[in-house]
Amino acid sequence: MRRAGPNWLEMVGGAIALSLVVLALFAPQIAPHDPTQAVAQTFGDPGPPSLAFPCGTDQLGRDVLSRLIYGARVSLIVGLSAMAVAMTVGVAAGLCAGFFGGWTEMVLMRITDVMLTLPGLLLAMAFVAILRPSLLSILLVISLVSWTGVARVVRAETLSMASRDFVLAARALGASAGRLMIRHVMPNIAPTVIVMAALSTSGTLLLDAGLSFLGLGVPPPTPSWGRMVEESQIYFRTAPWLAFFPGLAILYAVLGFNLLGYGFLRRRHTR
């Protein structure tokens, strides 16, 4: 059997994700200006896109393009680490629920049901406001509302694995529950976990953008895409580009991880 190369979804998604990582890592080298300093002559008015400032300048005379490039940092840090936390918790909960069954499953899955009936953004807003917005609080709150979907899927996959012959054989040989889960079940649900990881990154990115649009993001002067859209609201008639470019950046990042996730998914189905 020929091993299929990456499909176009994976390639485009992967390229987008890679470009974001490069932008975030090398922001100081790539960005043409300091994102927090005024670089254009301004009298309180945003400047339109020009050769010197391809995405225009904001009401404080800062270069929008440079702010966008630096904005990739916060988005990626929050998006990826919130995803990592949510995946860890979700996979652990799903594995335990699916593997042990009984009371463990009952309790874990009822918690998941409850979390899924609370509106994620609303809950996140409430907790971030109470804990005060900071990188850590935003990251934790986003993970708190994102792990449940993962737990459900992992539980279902674990259930179908736990009764397979190879798991039973390992159990008969006296393998411990931990060893069974990590060495035998985990590798077999890994493809699903990878799909979930890509798709939940787009989810955490959108949640982070939504929170910072509501003024509950990482506090200024750190540039963040969601807040840039929010700050540009009052200029939507006079300077529409101020809202246009940061939103496009969010779309670019979220779309990248969605493409990656669907690409992985398609690969599994065609196999």
Next chain:
Amino acid sequence: MLYYLIKRIAFGALVLLGASLITFCIAFVIPADPAVAIAGAKADPHTLATIRAQLGLDRPLYVQYVRYLGRALHGDLGRSYARRQSVSGLIVARFSATAVLAVCAMMLSLVLGTLGGLVAGAYRGRAPDNVLLTLSLTLVSIPVFWLGTMFLVGAAAYVRWLPLGGFDGARSLILPSFALALGSAGYYSRILQANLAEVVGQDYIRAARAKGLSPARVMLHHALANAILPLVTLAGLDFAGLLSGVVLTETVFNWPGLGRLAFEAVFNLDIPLIMGTVLFSSFLIVMANLVVDLLYAWLDPRTRLA
């Protein structure tokens, strides 16, 4: 059927009980003292102690929770600190604006999603399918608040007759419902396309084709009828996501609904109002899921037997 109904309602009630426990937690991770929030920072200790006793804050936590739950069951969600009005009154006053917006957006997204899914399903593997896949993934990835803002920009420049915010008649519904609906529409069309692909491979579709029915008739009467069922469940589950989108959309369009109320509550750290809006939203979600479960049982008799 009755047994199924009772089981679903009991499950909904149980989930709501859990939700109330989580909302109750909100109040206790807060460092601020509610008594200070009511009486002001300069109040003397005696006044503060009286307020605490009045609110029952000097009692053990479980007593407070049971009292909170008992009142919530009677529709009393406490009084807003910032507005000094009853929380349930505020929620009721704002509910209709949100309900109109959410229902419009939901129907719009189901219609658009079905259309998109049908086209993608009919042209499976060919150019329109890939175009629609890209389009639906893009729609799913658009931040709703940005889409709304872009609609405002476009309407301000080109469509003079559309109102740019506020809730004032049917015309004011157009922009916010589209902003809210497009993301879900992309999602639904993906799911429908996948379901269609599965259904189309089955024997009864081949039989329908073999007896000489037109492809359109096979698609609409035979394949769609079965492929659309899971969409109903999905729309119910997606209701939670819709409510999250409502908060952002209402902020962009200055819509006088629950989302803006919740937003204001969060900004004033108005704890009873935060708890009230969160609890009420989960109540709406549980109700939506219940309606969907019943609808599903009615549409697909097999579930009733299970």
